[in-house]
Amino acid sequence: MKKICLLCLLFYAMETIAQNQISIIPQPQTINNRSGNFILSGKTKINIKSPGALKSASFFNSYMQKMYGLSIPSITAKTSLKSQEPEQMIVLGINKTLSTSKEAYSLDITPNTIKIEGADEAGVFYGIQSLIQLIPVEKNKANSFIIPCLQIFDAPRFAYRGMHLDVSRHFFPSSFIKKYIDFIAMHKMNRFHWHLTDDQGWRIEIKKYPKLTDIGAYRNGTTIGRYPGTGNTGTRYGGFYTQEEIKDIVKYASERYVEVIPEIELPGHASAAIAAYPELSCFPEESTKHPEKIAWSGSTTGKQVQQTWGVFEDVFAPTETTFTFLENVFNEVLPLFPSKYIHIGGDECPKESWKRSAFCQQLIKEKNLKDEHGLQSYFITRVEKYINGKGKQIIGWDEILEGGLAPNALVMSWRGEKGGIEAAKQKHQVIMTPGEWMYFDHKQKQKEDSVTIGGYTTVQKVYGYEPLPKQLSEEDAKYVLGAQANVWTEYITNTSKVEYMIFPRMSALSEVLWSSKEQRNWSQFEPRLQQAFKRYSFLGWNYSKAYFEETIK
Ligand code: ACM
Numbered sequence: 001m002k003k004i005c006l007l008c009l010l011f012y013a014m015e016t017i018a019q020n021q022i023s024i025i026p027q028p029q030t031i032n033n034r035s036g037n038f039i040l041s042g043k044t045k046i047n048i049k050s051p052g053a054l055k056s057a058s059f060f061n062s063y064m065q066k067m068y069g070l071s072i073p074s075i076t077a078k079t080s081l082k083s084q085e086p087e088q089m090i091v092l093g094i095n096k097t098l099s100t101s102k103e104a105y106s107l108d109i110t111p112n113t114i115k116i117e118g119a120d121e122a123g124v125f126y127g128i129q130s131l132i133q134l135i136p137v138e139k140n141k142a143n144s145f146i147i148p149c150l151q152i153f154d155a156p157r158f159a160y161r162g163m164h165l166d167v168s169r170h171f172f173p174s175s176f177i178k179k180y181i182d183f184i185a186m187h188k189m190n191r192f193h194w195h196l197t198d199d200q201g202w203r204i205e206i207k208k209y210p211k212l213t214d215i216g217a218y219r220n221g222t223t224i225g226r227y228p229g230t231g232n233t234g235t236r237y238g239g240f241y242t243q244e245e246i247k248d249i250v251k252y253a254s255e256r257y258v259e260v261i262p263e264i265e266l267p268g269h270a271s272a273a274i275a276a277y278p279e280l281s282c283f284p285e286e287s288t289k290h291p292e293k294i295a296w297s298g299s300t301t302g303k304q305v306q307q308t309w310g311v312f313e314d315v316f317a318p319t320e321t322t323f324t325f326l327e328n329v330f331n332e333v334l335p336l337f338p339s340k341y342i343h344i345g346g347d348e349c350p351k352e353s354w355k356r357s358a359f360c361q362q363l364i365k366e367k368n369l370k371d372e373h374g375l376q377s378y379f380i381t382r383v384e385k386y387i388n389g390k391g392k393q394i395i396g397w398d399e400i401l402e403g404g405l406a407p408n409a410l411v412m413s414w415r416g417e418k419g420g421i422e423a424a425k426q427k428h429q430v431i432m433t434p435g436e437w438m439y440f441d442h443k444q445k446q447k448e449d450s451v452t453i454g455g456y457t458t459v460q461k462v463y464g465y466e467p468l469p470k471q472l473s474e475e476d477a478k479y480v481l482g483a484q485a486n487v488w489t490e491y492i493t494n495t496s497k498v499e500y501m502i503f504p505r506m507s508a509l510s511e512v513l514w515s516s517k518e519q520r521n522w523s524q525f526e527p528r529l530q531q532a533f534k535r536y537s538f539l540g541w542n543y544s545k546a547y548f549e550e551t552i553k
Helices: 003-020 050-066 078-084 122-135 174-186 243-254 271-276 320-336 352-358 358-366 372-389 418-425 457-462 497-501 504-512 522-539 546-552
Strands: 032-041 045-048 072-076 089-094 105-109 113-118 145-154 160-166 191-195 257-265 341-345 393-397 410-413 430-432 482-486
Touching: 032 358, 045 050, 045 320, 050 072, 050 089, 050 113, 050 122, 050 358, 078 243, 105 122, 113 122, 122 145, 122 174, 122 393, 160 497, 160 504, 174 191, 174 497, 243 257, 243 320, 257 320, 271 358, 320 372, 341 372, 352 358, 352 372, 358 372, 372 393, 410 418, 418 430, 457 504, 482 504, 504 522
Parallel strands: 045 072, 045 089, 089 113, 160 191, 160 482, 191 257, 257 341, 341 393, 393 410, 410 430, 430 482
Antiparallel strands: 032 145, 105 113, 105 145
């Protein structure tokens, strides 16, 4: 009797271990537990059934080598026939009949085999990501790992699952951009919106306009502390990515099924470009203005890269000079990014300069535009036409609705959901990034450890976000492709703080975007989040502990 009880207990303990190990974020569509375990060890090999699974195999092998010092080499079906089939095999392949959903996968674990099938290449990669989360983070001497037998079928809810990063306010090296892409990929997210230009720095090499980076990529100082600040650092700050670095990053991203969408801001947020080429301004002779209360470093005459935060009046003039400049910039930018999208900004463009400019007023009359908002719409539509001519589609912040939407534009709704709702009703594609839920520059606890821009967005709040607004009919809701979190970096000065600001909120967002609405359940997410914290530490990712301090239970 005693023996039976002990056996029961052992069985129960093993079951509990297995259950605990099934902690995947985002939550898969279906998980069926099976009895038994697969032992992952140095004897395990990968059998690649389709060439499209190669990248995933290589990712997994690199991951296992880096994190566990374990090499999991690949063999092809042919060599496996010749040599003796190893017992512990991971089989990767593509099965187009698996699902009609793009990026779907199945993960089937039995004691001798882990079989991952993707409906496409990305599906295989996401199967690998789920497998990675089933491997315990605790290393052991034998370097072998118990993985519970189970069966998963999984597919994403939204096609667009994005993260944005502002590299203008603060600059982060290519190595970190790659790490950021890993964060995205390992959360089964698939878009990286790279905010490359703004008032405080132009960050992409343009060979035809070398001053964009010689001058525009550097500012003479930076506001210290929360705006208006306690002073100025007085040190030159900046940096940029060469086109070679960008190609390398885009390739790195594509190996992880992440599409990189660059943003070139226009017609506002253009101070850095104007500092390099003053003729792009309505008033080339006027010196750059900065708020009186701001401590400034270096020269105050001529055009300057901005040293503080906010919105600035000196914007692109809607002249032929500017349009030619922008077209030449796009001629270099577009070939670097295979994405069909390019983000052209369009937000926060003050109209003061256009109001003061005789040229702009004349243009408004000539083109029969209503006012300066009409001029903004003219500006965006003209840029859109050029970009559409190159076979690409523009994305703009929701201000591009003002004065009339450009015909093929996709709208990113950031000032709440209103712009997104309006655009979807006009049958335009939409990505939801409303500030209240999707701005990861907001603080995560009432009293943050360091300065943030404001706002208060807990991980639970992010988890509760629903990207499809009730106001949309089923038909119009189809225009909402997904959502994205934005990471503006005025007060995010280093890479460790970027990680602090995105984790754990990004894990919550990944589930909002991947898992079905019915599956989303905070109390079931919490234990998985606890496991995710362990995984962040294992991976060396910094994260906010605010959850432990003030989540409302
Ligand atoms: C924005 O936050 N200005 C898009």
